[in-house]
Every structure is written in C-alpha cells, then in structure tokens.
Amino acid sequence: MSKQEKYVSPEDIYDLQFPSDPQISPDGKKVIFVKKWIHKKEQKYYSNLYSVDTVRGTVVQFTRGEQKDIKPRWNRNGKQLLFIRSTQNKSELLSFYGGLGEPMPLISLEDGDIQDLAFSPDDKWVAVLIQKYDVSGEDRKKEPLKRDIDRLFYRLDGEGFRQKRAVQLFIVKSRGGRLIPITDVPRDVTDFAWNHDGTGIYYVTNDHEDPDRHMDEESIFFYSLKEKRHVRIEKPAGPIGWVQADPEGKYLYFAGHFKPGHSWGAVNSEIQQLHLETGEIHSLTASLDRTTDMVTLGDITPSFVKQKALFQTSEDLLFTVSSEGANPLFKFNILSGEITPLLDGPECVVSFSMSRDGKNIAVHLAQMERPDEIWLLELNSEKHFRRITFLNDEYMSSISCNVPEEYHIPSDNAVIQSWVLKPPGFNSKKKYPLLLQIHGGPRAQYGYTWFHEMQVFAAAGFVVLYTNPQGSQGYGHAFADAITGKWAEPAMNDLMAAVDYILELGFVDPEQCFVTGGSYGGYMTNWVISHTNRFKGAVTQRSICDLSSFFGTSDTGWDLEADFHDVPWKNPELYKKWSPITYADQIDTPLCIIHSENDLRCPVEQAEQLFVRLKYDKKPVRLVLFPEESHGLSRGGRPDRRVERLKLMLEEFRVKS
Numbered sequence: 001m002s003k004q005e006k007y008v009s010p011e012d013i014y015d016l017q018f019p020s021d022p023q024i025s026p027d028g029k030k031v032i033f034v035k036k037w038i039h040k041k042e043q044k045y046y047s048n049l050y051s052v053d054t055v056r057g058t059v060v061q062f063t064r065g066e067q068k069d070i071k072p073r074w075n076r077n078g079k080q081l082l083f084i085r086s087t088q089n090k091s092e093l094l095s096f097y098g099g100l101g102e103p104m105p106l107i108s109l110e111d112g113d114i115q116d117l118a119f120s121p122d123d124k125w126v127a128v129l130i131q132k133y134d135v136s137g138e139d140r141k142k143e144p145l146k147r148d149i150d151r152l153f154y155r156l157d158g159e160g161f162r163q164k165r166a167v168q169l170f171i172v173k174s175r176g177g178r179l180i181p182i183t184d185v186p187r188d189v190t191d192f193a194w195n196h197d198g199t200g201i202y203y204v205t206n207d208h209e210d211p212d213r214h215m216d217e218e219s220i221f222f223y224s225l226k227e228k229r230h231v232r233i234e235k236p237a238g239p240i241g242w243v244q245a246d247p248e249g250k251y252l253y254f255a256g257h258f259k260p261g262h263s264w265g266a267v268n269s270e271i272q273q274l275h276l277e278t279g280e281i282h283s284l285t286a287s288l289d290r291t292t293d294m295v296t297l298g299d300i301t302p303s304f305v306k307q308k309a310l311f312q313t314s315e316d317l318l319f320t321v322s323s324e325g326a327n328p329l330f331k332f333n334i335l336s337g338e339i340t341p342l343l344d345g346p347e348c349v350v351s352f353s354m355s356r357d358g359k360n361i362a363v364h365l366a367q368m369e370r371p372d373e374i375w376l377l378e379l380n381s382e383k384h385f386r387r388i389t390f391l392n393d394e395y396m397s398s399i400s401c402n403v404p405e406e407y408h409i410p411s412d413n414a415v416i417q418s419w420v421l422k423p424p425g426f427n428s429k430k431k432y433p434l435l436l437q438i439h440g441g442p443r444a445q446y447g448y449t450w451f452h453e454m455q456v457f458a459a460a461g462f463v464v465l466y467t468n469p470q471g472s473q474g475y476g477h478a479f480a481d482a483i484t485g486k487w488a489e490p491a492m493n494d495l496m497a498a499v500d501y502i503l504e505l506g507f508v509d510p511e512q513c514f515v516t517g518g519s520y521g522g523y524m525t526n527w528v529i530s531h532t533n534r535f536k537g538a539v540t541q542r543s544i545c546d547l548s549s550f551f552g553t554s555d556t557g558w559d560l561e562a563d564f565h566d567v568p569w570k571n572p573e574l575y576k577k578w579s580p581i582t583y584a585d586q587i588d589t590p591l592c593i594i595h596s597e598n599d600l601r602c603p604v605e606q607a608e609q610l611f612v613r614l615k616y617d618k619k620p621v622r623l624v625l626f627p628e629e630s631h632g633l634s635r636g637g638r639p640d641r642r643v644e645r646l647k648l649m650l651e652e653f654r655v656k657s
C-alpha cells in the first residue's frame with residue numbers, strides 16, 4: 001500500500017505516544033508533561049518527563065530511562081520541580097532544583113509506594129501519600145503461605161489482594177529531611193490539600209464503622225501542623241473525589257454528593273463549597289446537572305483522571321465536567337455564581353494546570369481527529385488555544401483514517417448521542433458490515449477521543465457505531481439513573497434504535513451486523529444476543545452474565561445492591577431476571593468470549609459460566625482467555641496481548657462477515 005493508503009492496525013499502539021499530566025511552570029514559559037511509551041522488546045510501559053518551551057515551542061526530553069516518572073509538580077517560584085519515580089524495587093520522590101543536573105532523592109522507599117505529592121503554599125514542605133507494604137524486599141515476590149482475609153474489600157482489580165496497611169499522609173521538608181507521619185488511619189487517605197496558609201492539611205478517608213459496606217461515605221479531616229490535632233470537617237454522608245482549599249482560607253471545596261447508597265456514577269459528583277466558619281455547604285455545579293468525574297472512555301485517552309478545580313484568581317475557579325461526549329473546561333465566579341465556558345468544543349479536557357497569573361493553561365486534550373496531545377490556552381488580551389506537542393503527527397501522516405460522524409438518535413423518550421466511524425475510502429453506494437460497540441460503566445460515556453479500537457475496525461472495512469445509551473453518564477442524573485434496578489433496559493431499546501437508524505441510512509448490510517462490548521458493555525452484548533438474533537456474530541469481553549455470582553466474586557460486586565436495592569439471596573428472582581445467562585437458551589448468535597484470567601472486576605467465572613452453558617448445548621461459542629491480565633486488558637494490558645485481542649476480534653468478525 002502507498003504511504004497514504006496505510007490504514008490503522010492493531011500493532012499501531014507501538015507507534016503511538018501517550019502524553020499526560022501537563023504541568024505549566026508558574027511563569028508560564030515551560031510545560032513539563034509525562035510521556036508514556038511502550039518498550040516493545042520488554043513488553044512494558046515506561047514514562048519519562050518532557051519539557052515544552054511555550055514561547056519557542058521546543059520539546060526537550062527531561063528524564064530518560066526505563067522507569068515510570070510521573071506527577072511532576074512545580075513549587076510556587078518555579079525553581080524546584082518534584083516528581084515520583086517508580087522502578088522495579090523502588091519508589092522515589094525526586095527533586096530538580098534550578099533545573100540543573102541530576103534529580104536528587106527527597107524520599108527513597110523500597111518498602112512502599114509514593115502515590116501523590118503537593119508543595120505547601122510557602123514551598124517549605126511537601127505533603128505526600130505513601131502506601132507502606134505489608135511485606136517488602138524479596139518477600140514481596142513470593143506467594144504467602146496463606147491469605148487471612150478479614151474484610152469485604154480485600155481485592156482490587158489491577159492490584160490483586162489489598163495491602164492491609166492503608167495509604168497514609170506524610171510531610172517532608174522540600175529541601176530534604178525526615179519523613180514525618182501525619183495520619184495513621186485504618187482506611188486509605190485518598191486525597192489531600194494544603195490549607196491557604198500552609199498551617200494545615202485537609203485529607204479524605206473513610207472512617208465509617210463499616211467502611212467496605214459504605215464505600216461512598218467518606219470524611220474530610222483537617223490536621224493542624226501547629227496543634228498536631230485532627231479535626232473532622234462536618235458534612236453530610238457521601239463520596240469525595242477530591243478536596244481543594246481556597247486561597248483566602250474562607251471556604252473548602254470538594255467534589256462529591258450527599259446521596260450515598262447509589263450505584264457508582266449514577267449520581268453526579270458536584271463541586272461543593274463549604275464555608276469553614278458556618279459549615280454551610282453549597283453546590284457550585286448542581287445547575288449543570290453534570291458529573292465532575294472524568295468518565296469519558298478510551299483506549300488511548302486515560303479515563304477517571306482526578307482533576308481538581310483550580311483557582312485562576314481569588315474568585316474564579318476552573319473546573320471540568322463530563323458532558324455529552326466532551327469534558328469542557330468552565331470558569332465559576334464565586335461572587336456572581338456565573339459559569340463561563342472556556343473550552344467547550346467537541347474535545348475532552350482530560351487534565352489541566354495553570355500558570356501563577358492564571359493566564360496560561362496547559363491542557364491534556366483528547367479529540368476525535370488525533371491521539372491526545374498537549375495544548376496551551378492563553379487568556380491574555382484575547383483567548384488563544386494552540387497545540388504545543390505534535391507527538392503523533394508523524395504517525396497520523398502515515399495513515400489514512402476518518403473522523404467519526406455524530407448522530408442524535410431518538411429512542412423511547414430520549415435522544416441517544418452516537419457516532420459512526422466509516423471505513424477509509426467509504427463509498428455511500430456500497431453496503432458495509434456494521435460493528436455495534438457498547439461501552440461499559442455503565443455510568444460512563446463514549447466521546448471525543450481518538451479511539452484506536454474503533455479505527456482498527458473501520459480500517460478493516462466496518463462501519464463502527466458507538467453510542468451513549470441511557471445509563472451513560474454525561475447527560476444528567478436522570479439519564480444515568482434510567483437503568484437503575486434494571487441495567488439492561490432502556491439501554492437495549494436505545495442500542496437497537498441506533499442500529500435501526502443507521503440501517504435506514506442505506507450503507508450497512510442488515511445481514512452483516514456484529515456486536516461487541518466490554519464489562520457492562522459485555523453484559524449488554526450478552527443481553528442483546530439473548531434477546532435478538534439480528535447479529536451475525538458477537539464478541540463479549542470482560543463481561544457479566546450472572547449478576548448473582550458477580551455480587552460475590554467481583555472485587556466490588558456488592559455495589560450491585562445500590563443498583564438493585566436488594567441482594568441476591570433475598571431476591572434471587574430479581575437478579576435472575578436481569579442476568580443474561582437466564583436467557584442463554586435463546587442465544588444462537590455465534591459468540592466469542594474474551595476474558596482476562598486475572599480480572600477481579602468481572603471475574604473469569606463470568607466467562608466460564610457462559611462458555612460451559614453454551615458449549616454444553618453445542619451452541620457456536622469460543623472462549624479465549626488472557627493469562628495474567630486484569631480487567632483493563634484493552635487499555636493497559638501487556639501490549640502484545642492488546643494487539644492479539646484486536647487481531648482475534650478481527651478474525652472473529654472477518655470469518656463471519
């Protein structure tokens with residue numbers, strides 16, 4: 001094929017660059033960002049730091065080597081840069097001072113993992129989150145004689161069996177010194193923020209008497225450095241995404257809501273403003289009816305990135321939400337309550353940082369036109385938004401691909417935002433095979449990201465349809481809550497309405513329709529093929545087929561009670577009614593079941609049950625297991641297995657198309 005006719009392939013993940021976490025210097029002249037890359041020979045992901053000169057545009061590699069350099073953070077005068085370096089056996093907090101020479105270790109641990117950091121307002125201190133290991137050194141590489149499990153939340157997908165020792169908050173002098181413990185709490189400290197004058201630190205932890213049954217009831221405490229005292233900040237029960245102090249010391253801000261007991265993501269996380277003297281709490285974003293969680297799904301763009309609201313001035317607060325496939329950047333004025341869009345196009349602000357004067361904003365931007373890059377929003381006399389990295393330009397110039405077309409499809413009493421990605425060289429007079437992609441969550445959204453998987457199937461000649469059916473986040477609480485207690489409805493109707501709508505356009509062969517999805521998307525794939533035979537083939541990935549066993553085998557399975565308002569042993573009929581395996585007799589669509597053997601979110605028993613059920617009845621079914629992999633195979637699994645998964649799916653669908 002000529003240069004221009006090269007199409008996107010599964011192996012292209014080796015050619016892609018993955019920038020993230022842009023941190024602009026206080027003077028706005030430099031942006032340090034993380035660039036993840038794949039070591040093809042080792043089949044590992046590493047990340048180094050890069051620096052962009054915002055005036056000259058020059059990009060310089062700042063750190064080198066096969067390790068994970070993450071979380072670069074400037075101090076307020078821009079003379080010191082800290083970052084976390086993780087290698088096989090060590091976790092370090094490294095410091096560049098004056099941008100000179102080799103970074104010096106501020107903290108170096110072999111028995112723990114540094115997870116986050118923040119300078120104090122006066123730059124004299126650094127607060128860090130550290131998880132000390134239960135065992136360290138060589139013992140960490142051995143399997144224990146036994147595992148004595150005494151808590152409900154004892155495993156986490158991607159991590160495995162949880163450390164008994166919780167993540168704790170420490171401080172250390174920014175020029176070096178002893179690591180000083182601040183907390184000693186039974187459950188993880190999940191976020192923290194210095195107060196306005198550096199005399200104390202707010203932190204978040206779950207101190208409920210039964211925390212694993214009340215994972216969405218988190219508390220905020222304030223630790224006074226002077227008094228060495230912890231004080232609870234009174235607020236109603238609910239989850240907390242992050243905390244943020246205001247520069248004036250009048251308010252505390254946090255992301256969360258006050259409706260515990262709802263399924264993950266079904267209630268919008270809102271930016272709450274708490275008056276530190278009166279304790280009065282006011283939501284700044286309720287009027288938007290959008291969640292501040294970043295729930296846009298992708299396989300290049302990271303999801304669920306924690307992005308705090310940041311003060312541009314003492315009265316202007318910048319924040320992002322997930323909305324209609326996008327992650328817009330808004331400004332909230334505390335005095336007027338006015339919300340002004342700063343970036344609200346067909347794009348996703350994944351994360352951002354701001355110069356000291358608030359006039360230069362570095363943005364990790366995702367778009368449908370290209371893989372993620374770093375952009376700069378300049379708010380001087382006029383607004384100027386420009387790209388400052390071009391990491392994937394060479395790759396994009398080497399391939400030919402389309403940009404998805406957007407449709408708004410009526411279904412029931414809703415409108416379903418959908419995208420159609422056509423094959424390169426599309427000919428409207430031809431009839432193409434269709435691949436319906438169903439996202440997981442379920443309270444998440446497809447959106448304005450460059451999606452490698454979608455491009456791979458378009459390149460293989462499919463029209464790829466992907467939608468945000470009811471149950472998705474990004475369209476308000478009622479839309480996300482519409483599937484509560486049902487899970488498959490009205491999502492099924494929405495998905496079928498979208499397929500019918502696209503078929504009506506005349507460029508899809510109705511006899512060549514295929515369906516796939518992962519996790520909840522796999523649940524819906526299983527539901528679809530057990531309720532219609534219109535699809536010629538299906539691939540269900542990291543799926544759920546039996547909600548009752550999922551309740552007890554998933555690392556967070558008991559969260560289903562929040563969705564179904566009951567538990568399987570008290571209401572087996574309800575769980576049976578909404579479990580696809582109940583309808584397995586009706587499945588005749590040839591099915592390929594893909595599952596990771598170490599998936600702790602949707603355990604492999606979900607795949608095994610469905611496979612045996614169908615194989616036993618001699619139905620056309622294939623089971624493909626990926627050893628060692630977790631739930632996140634398609635986004636962060638071993639690269640060669642990510643490639644193999646896509647090639648396997650192409651083989652599955654091509655055979656039948």
Ligand SMILES: CSCC[C@H](NC(C)=O)C(=O)N[C@@H](C)C(=O)N[C@@H](CO)C(=O)O
Nearest residue numbers: 264440441442443444518519520556559
């Ligand atoms: C916004 S979805 C991630 C949270 C959700 N957690 C709970 C407790 O429900 C979750 O893990 N859902 C999975 C069943 C799922 O569908 N995951 C999606 C999105 O991460 C996937 O594609 O794996």
